[in-house]
Amino acid sequence: MNYEPVIGLEIHVQLKTRSKMFCASPNNPDETEPNRNICEVCTAQPGSMPVINKEAVHMAILVGLALGCEIPEYSKFDRKNYFYPDLPKGYQISQFDQPICGAGIQVVEYEGKKRPIRITRAHLEEDAGKLIHEGSTTLVDLNRAGVPLLETVTEPDFRTPAEAKIFLQNLRNIVRYLGVSDADMEKGHMRCDANISLRPAGSQDLPPYKIEVKNLNSFKSVEAALNYEIKRQSEMQESGEKLTSQTRGWDDSKGITVEQRTKEQAHDYRYFPEPDLPIMHFIRGDVEKIRAELPELPAQKEERFISEFSLQDRDAGVLVNDKNLAAYFEEVVSELEEWFKEERLEADIAKLAKMAYNWISGDLQALLKIEGIDPQNSRITAENLAELIKMIHQGQVSTTAAKRILEVMFETGGDPSHVAADEGLSQVSDEVAITAVVDKVIAKNANVVADYKGGKKQALGFLVGKIMAEMKGKANPQVASRLLEEKLH
């Protein structure tokens, strides 16, 4: 039998505010000292009161608007009761029936097919502390307790693990473009739970069970865990076993999911409105002001790169996936455009953009990866890279020489024309200079010239090689070859 996966996601994103969600303790995910960023509120001292962080609300609305969510007129906080040392109050302040962001929609493109994914909601809550289990005790660090989290919940609209992964990557890009989170999954800034079940292909009903998969700490593990579940669940269905709802954890090293013991026997959170926090009332006009703050979003940038620079879909995608790389690319291309305009040269923008893309995504990115830095922090300015590309375009340096020049620029930050001169890598395209060498080589190799004229065409390559050797590799091979042919005809 053929099965169709039904997949939904729940994604927590840590917001990059200065202070925590309900108190002035610093929100610093990189803090190494345990219990440094704590205060009376986030450690639940009697009598302490929470106050909503305005910036966290602002960030949540920005994300909601970017995801096409409705922003309601009223929103409130609720208490989600559970007893566990990661939140000493005995409850988490979250949102139950009036989340800050309502229904929305995001388009996911996979294998050239675009499909809308419905977003159920996105709500604000506080993160819990970290627990370390050690022998017969548990150690508690509350630095993270109270850090603002935005939880986005989707409808079960994904039909392949790859779509789910793309959605997650898009969400990561969006929050990064908005500057509201670093959204690094490996660092826990962004955490994902997935639910998945199978139904017979062609069926429109939701399956009578749902498997929730937790502990997905990378984009790769999301896709791998979902693929594993599809295989496991279809095998169980084939063998006539009945599937029931369950929570399972992904074991990345073994590549399997295992059933998890649940914290509470039943999820009985006894939600009720948080009495210590007044409701939030959003005026339309204020929401529209926030909408006007939205920057160009990744999907819009990708479309513009394709239409403005004629980039391939795939290439535009690679750039957009990295906000800094995309910005750097645009700077390089605009430097190139300006140069060509100034020198009144005919410039083919699509060709220059493709060259810029190839150099940035290839050699430059390889160098950046070794150092672990952004292009903005490298010694190669956009202006200098543009100049190098111009030199290649005009035949002043060969591609091989340009690779070497790029490496030197990356090390020393020099200007490419100086680096080329210092390293002796400039390519000679000067026809007078090359013609002189061509004449010399023809005179010295009368036998080979005779062979060529006698029909042995490959003799031309030999002669070009002699010219290159004579000029220590600096001649532009295309120019040398053309001049040689002209002389021989």
Add this chain to the structure above:
Amino acid sequence: MITQEEVAYIAKLARIELKQEELEKYRIDLNKILGYIEILKTVDTTGVEPLAQVTGLENIFRSDEAEEQGIADDILQNISETSGRFIRVKKVL
């Protein structure tokens, strides 16, 4: 009417250990509270909007400023069991 089993379940969620006689005591207490709610439910609320707050306040926010010199160390001083700067509790799953 709330049963002893339900009291035991609520106690479990709240991690409170109750003896048999306490189960009965709290069953009676909780029933009194629920009985009061039953009285409240008889009030005619037709045309009254539900509300989550009685203060009438709206949009009370704080600006996003972090207080670096906090009272972290004082709080740790008052915690009964610590291990370095960690708070130590009985092992939980």
